[in-house]
Amino acid sequence: MSSLTESAVRFAWSLLNQVIEQHKSENVFLSPASVQVALAMTLAGAKTETEAELSQALHLSQLKSPHSDMGRLISALNSGRQGVKLAVANRLFAERSFAIEAEFSGTLAKSYGAELGSVDFKQQCEAAREAINQWVEQQTSSKIRELLARGSLDTNTRFVLVNAIYFKGDWMDPFDRDDTYDGQFESVPGSQSPVRMMQNKRDFLYTEGRGLRLVQLLFAGDSCSMVIVLPQERHQLDAALKSEARLDNILELARQAMAREVDLHLPRFKVETQFTLSDPQYLPAMGVKRLFTEGCADLSGISKSSRDLFVSKVVHKACLEVNEEGAEAAAATATCVVDCAKLEDDSVTFNVNEPFLVLILDRSTGCVLFAGMGGGGGISNLDWTGPSQTWRRVLRASLFSAAIPRMSSLTESAVRFAWSLLNQVIEQHKSENVFLSPASVQVALAMTLAGAKTETEAELSQALHLSQLKSPHSDMGRLISALNSGRQGVKLAVANRLFAERSFAIEGEFSGTLAKSYGAELGSVDFKQQCEAAREAINQWVEQQTSSKIRELLAQGSLDSNTRLVLVNAIYFKGDWKHTFNPESTYDGQFESAPGSQSPIRMMQQTQQFPYAEGRGLRIVQLPFAGGSCSMLIVLPFERHGLSAALQAVGSLEDILALAGSATEQEVDLHLPRFKVETQFSLSDPQYLPAMGVKRLFERGHADLSGISTAENLFVSKVVHKACLEVNEEGAEAAAATAVAIACFSMPMMMPFFVTEPFLVLIKDEATNSVLFAGRINQPKE
Template identity: 35%
Template sequence: MQKYSLRARLSAPLLSLLLAGGLGAGAAGCQDAAQADTQPDPSEGAPGEVRSDKQRVANPQVSESARQALVAGNTDFALDLYREIAGEDKNLFYSPFSISEALAMTYAGARGETAAQMAETLHLNTQQDQVHPAFNWLDAHLMNLGETPFNEGSEPFELAVANSIWGQTGYHFEEAFLDTLALNYGAGLHTLDFNGAHEASRQTINGWVEDQTNDRIKDLIPAGVITKDTRLVLTNAIFFKASWLHAFEKNDTAAGEFTRVDNSTLQVDLMEQTNFLKYAQMEGYQAVELPYDGGDVSMLILLPEDLAAFEQNLDAATLSATVDALSVQNTTVTLPKFEFKLDLPLGETLQDMGMTEAFSDDADLSGMTGTRELMVSDVVHQAFVAVDEEGTEAAAATAVVVGPGSEPPEPVEFRADKPFIFMIRANQTGSLLFVGRVLEPNAAQ
């Protein structure tokens, strides 16, 4: 029996500091409709849609244990993945949340050993039927963050998640699978004619991703990847932008040296500010937390003395101990401006992490179609990050008021002029939205 390919495509742009004019998210979910397959013009790659007539659950009832298990599992997966790819000699940036959610949609159709391997690799530590409502809960929680900025005149940050699945027109997909997508991910299944118009289909999907990411992610699926044998493509887009709660003043940015791993140096633009921030001096590394306006999401920066040794032992326990040790201190932070885009092929990496069967002829994705014809052929993640001093005018005026006659303590110094690791976290749940590493910032402008 011929195996057809399922391609998972994940997209996670991050614009963490606002640029003039701002960028909108534009990631509204599809409208619910009765299950139908309407293909306007397959030869042009125009999508139809097959979906459940069920509406997304607006207030999913998920136990506290299931919520904690999802967040803890995603953290374990995020750092497993980091250690797996840390040996690559380049900047890193990815969204473990985005990757997990897209693969969770695949997991909805997985059965037997295929499902067991996916659950173990992704650290999905609850029953399969509880995983999807938990993701729905986390989506809803994240969408409500940052609605009230602290700084007067500041725009609330934007965080938008969009999921979509693209299937071969005329192909049968199980009703229960479509129901799971609709109820928990707000997603229908768009139909395209991969068999007769694979290039037009590729352009349609790439156009959808561009729309969801404000044109930050272009050409997610390269030419030649989608073929006549493709039967299913998964896409997940997550878009985030935010002002710093305490903005860096542009007048304080100056050219300086950044020391690479090999001890060579690069001239970069170094931002600097002194403020009362959460800081910790740990054994072998420093940590500082830079909050975004609204206080719901922060960037945690880890600055190790020995990057390679630290990376080998970076796990959830290390992260938890670091967060617990943070305390508000007068801190001088020096941080380079940086911006980069990363294409991260994940197929081989996921197999190395234990998810082998889904990529083989033994794959059991029968929950999707009722047969074992599908297998995963590839998973690709593309991400964009930009960090500079930009924030709102009011943010620069934020300060801690000290009582009469007292002097602020001498600031501790956090100088990130060498390789560092950063994470974007939802503070209340601890969810890791993004994880990155800077080995080489952009050269000074």
């Protein structure tokens, strides 16, 4: 190896390991060569500590003339290979008014063959982005499309350095399509998926050692090859690679390969990946930090007219297709450089393409109507209104009032309960959808509180943050009346109902409080004899109150003949934006739910004056609804993918609302996903309300609900909550409902024992008490 090749191999291994570490259960495919060339071009303009950091990370610090060496390598790669197509191309796209140092542009032209493309980032940023993407597409035979997503560049962009690499080769010994068969691929032990498996039995270069087995597949012309590496011990690839620690060891092992007859079975596949390598877990974790830091990056070798340049992002996209004829691969890397000195003068770019926070508050009362947070992976219930897809992280969303009102004591209690409940649910669903209505849950439980006594009352009052209020039910009544008083331009409705067993004697004071303060009429049903009809009646009422948005709140079997009453709250909101989004501006974007994990979405876009605030590690935009009485508040972190840390640092919803209250009108380039989400939670489960201190309410024999009735021993059998939200170009629609089911306690004649979940089994000898066999059954099979 030459010195440069050794450096390239070391960088390739460092980068590959860094990316694999972040994507242990996902496909990883990239071009270290493309990334290194793009960053080496950036290195040509770096100075002082920025240059030292980048040179060290690229493993180029030991080379006397890295750019000349790079030039010779690129020329060699482009010199032509018999039997394969291999092409490397570089380009510099610069703002037409931006003054570039001649030495920098000269180095890029001479060593990297990078011609200068003049574009207008200031006035026609979108056209410039399209021009860059078109160039990349041309250089990669249309394999790499949309390298730069819409919204990834803005008017502060000064230039973009781009590398593209393309490869296509036919096998020296192609696979016979007639031999391809339906096989199984075991990604992890016991987890198989169907694949089309190619098969070829002939002489291949083969070697084994250091815990690895290698096969080389030569391409026509014998100038290039594909190396396939397997561990000698099945499913131990990660361990074997860690023991090797270096790519040059693997390549040395490959050089020792000798021709040997191999019965090769190789999947036919395609893979495409994209990574934002400027994210903290990639290049910064490899030591490249100053380059991405405003005020710290030194790129004065690029331009002396602006000493405020820094790299805003490094985007890399790669693809590979392997079939019977051969293989085709392409990759591209873009390094985007912006001028941070201009940031204060231009519009704010607010691209909601990562997990975010949303709250729905009423303007006059400050009540948190809906709330949700997220940031985990594998969301299964998110239904985008565009193409079908799965979003990988929990949606962080809710709605909020246009102005932040002065909070009453009840509103303060409601905000604190909302924060407590939201955090408790999020903690249990880090990798799932979370969206709920704290207001609905609090009202339903406050109705229950009206019948609670002694320690049960104290626990519930404390958890609801109502213990400091002198007359919580009267306060709740005034709040509900205010919410139902009408809002200009939006529809907002809150409804309550009490469904009681027709033979059940309810205390007059309890039913009177619910009727007077909560407007909860009494519905008489027959839980004892016609439980299913009663359940359907409750669900039908909820559906009517929420404009059919909440269906089947209570699932079949959730109530039984011991149910005595069900307290239900329903809340519904619908509003059109004050500034609607133009559907023609909605585009196919990417949402990065976790670093490096992207999924396609339909992204709405508009540039408009919006209330905007930033501080305490957060950025906030408010979208007003028609009439100005309500708005949607969206929160992003300063540091990408740092929402959880930022919210923990803030510590309370009051602080977030105070920050939102300081917002000022500012031009915002807003990019917001179009989406639907629906969730359901059984809040009586141990990890929710009981973990918040509400325990006696759910305990048979301990719950004191004597304020409801003294005729029977009562307890809450379940608290069910369901919520949904839809956001589109016209506006937003949200609904939620909460049901508190109260049952009487009686020992059943027969104890049900349904073994429908994982269980422990023991076979023991009664005479000796010896355990003969033992096991845990997760999935029983005949």
